[in-house]
Amino acid sequence: MASPDDSRAVRAGVPPLGAWVEEGSRVRWRVWAPGHQRLEVVLHDAKGQPGRAVPLAREPGDCFGGVLEDHGAGTLYKLRVDGEGPFPDPWSRSQPLGVHGPSEVVVPDFEWTDAGWKGVEPQALVIYEVHVGTATPEGTFEALIPRLPGLKDLGVTALEIMPVAAFPGVRNWGYDGVDLFAPLHAYGGPEGLRRLIDAAHARGLAVLIDAVYNHFGPDGNYLRAYSPHYFTGRHHTPWGDAVNYDGEGSAYVRSLVLSNVEMWIRDYHADGLRLDAAHAIIDDGKPHLLTEIAERARAAAPGRRVLVIAEDERNERRLLLPTAKDGLGLDGVWADDFHHQMRRAFAGDSEGYYQDYTGSTEDLARTLRQGWFYEGQVSKNLGHARGTKAEGLEPWRFVHCIQNHDQVGNRALGERLGHDVSPAAFRAMSTLLLLSPYTPLLFMGQEWNASTPFLYFTDHNAELGRLVTEGRRKEFAGFKRFAGAEVPDPQAQDTFKRSRLDWSEAEKPEHAGVRALYRELLRLRATDAALKEIGPGSYDARALGPDAVLLERRGGGQTLQVLVSLRGSVEHRVPPGAELVLWSEAPRFGGSVESPPLRDGAVRLRGPAAAVVRFTALR
Structure with missing residues (x-):
């Protein structure tokens, strides 16, 4: 099994960190701990009780590393730092007994069925x-x-x-x-x-x-x-000292985040x-x-x-x-x-x-x-x-x-x-x-x-x-x-x-x-020609006095107007042949207005309410 991070981190001078299973049956650890003299892996049993300790050797870049043979996924461990702790691994891939418990070695060996998935267009x-x-x-x-x-x-x-x-x-x-x-x-x-x-x-x-x-x-x-x-104390946030993304040692801190980003996309x-x-x-x-x-x-x-x-x-x-x-x-x-x-x-x-x-x-x-x-x-x-x-x-x-x-x-x-x-x-x-x-x-x-x-x-x-x-x-x-x-x-x-x-x-x-209203509105959003167009000039909005607003969408030779009355009564004239698509106060959506609000070339609403009309785009 390859290490959990790609070559980008290595090229930035940050080696892969955490614990992972290598080919065969062994676990490798690497921990960044600048200023410390001694690190040990403390193995734990299934109940979270500590067992034997495995010393890690000093490696370049203020890191400590080591390998344990005949171990693999499911190994539970903590890390002892200069005799203190032991503590969970900050790069842990699993914490089955909680954030204070031992870390767990895992491998991303899930049998995915989404090989043809390409994502959703924005x-x-x-x-x-x-x-x-x-x-x-x-x-x-x-x-x-x-x-x-x-x-x-x-x-x-x-x-x-x-x-x-x-x-x-x-x-x-x-x-x-x-x-x-x-x-x-x-x-x-x-x-x-x-x-x-x-x-x-x-x-x-x-x-x-x-x-x-x-x-x-x-x-x-x-x-x-x-x-x-x-x-770092150089920057402050509402939560106190900021995470150090630009000071001494920040290459490793940035790698913590960037490796995490990659993990969500690649492994999950x-x-x-x-x-x-x-x-x-x-x-x-x-x-x-x-x-x-x-x-x-x-x-x-x-x-x-x-x-x-x-x-x-x-x-x-x-x-x-x-x-x-x-x-x-x-x-x-x-x-x-x-x-x-x-x-x-x-x-x-x-x-x-x-x-x-x-x-x-x-x-x-x-x-x-x-x-x-x-x-x-x-x-x-x-x-x-x-x-x-x-x-x-x-x-x-x-x-x-x-x-x-x-x-x-x-x-x-x-x-x-x-x-x-x-x-x-x-x-x-x-x-x-x-x-x-x-x-x-x-x-x-x-x-x-x-x-x-x-x-x-x-x-x-x-x-x-x-x-x-x-x-x-x-x-x-x-x-x-x-x-x-x-x-x-x-x-x-x-x-x-x-x-x-x-x-x-x-x-x-x-x-x-x-829910019926949401389903109908989202169906329109996905299928209506006027709503699928989102380029320049395809939408506009204006106030209709202090109590109503009009949103207009254009596309596929059609215009869709969304009239929203915030309060009181509003009347809005529409072109001849305009079709009423829906009104939010229809009984099927939980409202109490049975009569369609489009009559005699005008939409009349008593707010709060909304109505949607469609007509051939005017030239």
Whole structure:
């Protein structure tokens, strides 16, 4: 079996690290531990109890290495550093007994059935964000597999899985991960993740992995036991000292990330990554780590479409430009302005960053034309200018949503959008989201307007857990809307249980209509000629007074108009021969408006509501 890293790392002066099985029956280790004098592998039994120690020899590049004959996959071990520890391997591929337990040697010997899979074209992306632990009662990768046909039938083309790198305990969003290479054992470990991705490809669904490289969690983080160079005080992030991507020893730290990127794509056949808080990945060197992440991901799967999408609040076009144009070469970015404006317009949110948005139809139309709203205007919330021009960037590169894990779970009570807007408003907002030229992202259960909350939950040790609980409640103490509300304890098991999806809810009358609307809108998105065209001049948006907005899509000789009334009554004239495609308040979608709103050459809506009309493109 070859080493876990390719020749790129070696050419950069960083040898392969971790543990792997070589030809025959032996395990090889290599550990980076600058400044240390002695390293030992401490073998462990199946119950996690330590046994004999195997010394590692000093190797070039501040590394220690060694080989153990007559061992292979399944070997459990920890590493003793100058007599301290032993500690888990920071490059571990599996942590079957948790982040504090021994590391496990694994080999990527899964029998894949997706040899013909080429990925999903970015223009066809419809992303479904899912948290593995709460998506099913079992909370595992394999338990998601029976749900794949329904998602495919709905019109989803890609799963985006919230972080699965091993984190402390069994309940967590995943952004406190500490073992980048080890899929969480409680979810099903390496084997379970491979089964899910292989099954997704068999159904024609891509899989994106949410990866966290801006910080590492505190509980179970043993990186400093091996080297102080994993972090730097030269840069700071909201989580403290930044990960060291540009200082002394940074070649090894960069290799930690780049090898991890390659592993997800090569060994797990993932179709791409969503990079958490890319604005907090600080790198003053060249090329920027983000560029190398994108390049490494694509190189790991020749002949397959691989996408790298960043969560980044800066509205920076440089992220999406190719390196030949001084860009960073990423494929897409979460563009949150659309979400914030929709919340302000329909739900009235005005605190925190929502103060930067008016909720006006003029501003909403501008965002629908541009992809994001802030292009250099001063942000009241930040106190400085934010954003750059979006002109010339393809619309599929902007990921829009009306809810996601952050926008639901970072509310004090984990309220979904449906808790704060009427069913009619939810249907109208959904229509605009799914028929825009931008890439839509759905948060699990959104397609039936799920009522279950998605709360913030953790499973830390007692002391850290207490601090998290206190911090969470202090965070929301100043928000007027949560005055007097008891913020659920993130550490409580009930907080986690309440966040589980109830799939049976989708069959109830008040939810089944919403799912029918989503299915119809996504069918239109995939098949209608006017919606498949996303080139220059193929879409436009404008305000129809203070209470309505019109989105227009053009293609294949057809024009599709999406009229959305936020409130009150609106009348919009359409050309002769215009056909009513659907209206969001139709009874089949859960609404109560039986009469088609197109009469006598005009669409008449009483909001919140949406209607879609089609006619031959005017010359």
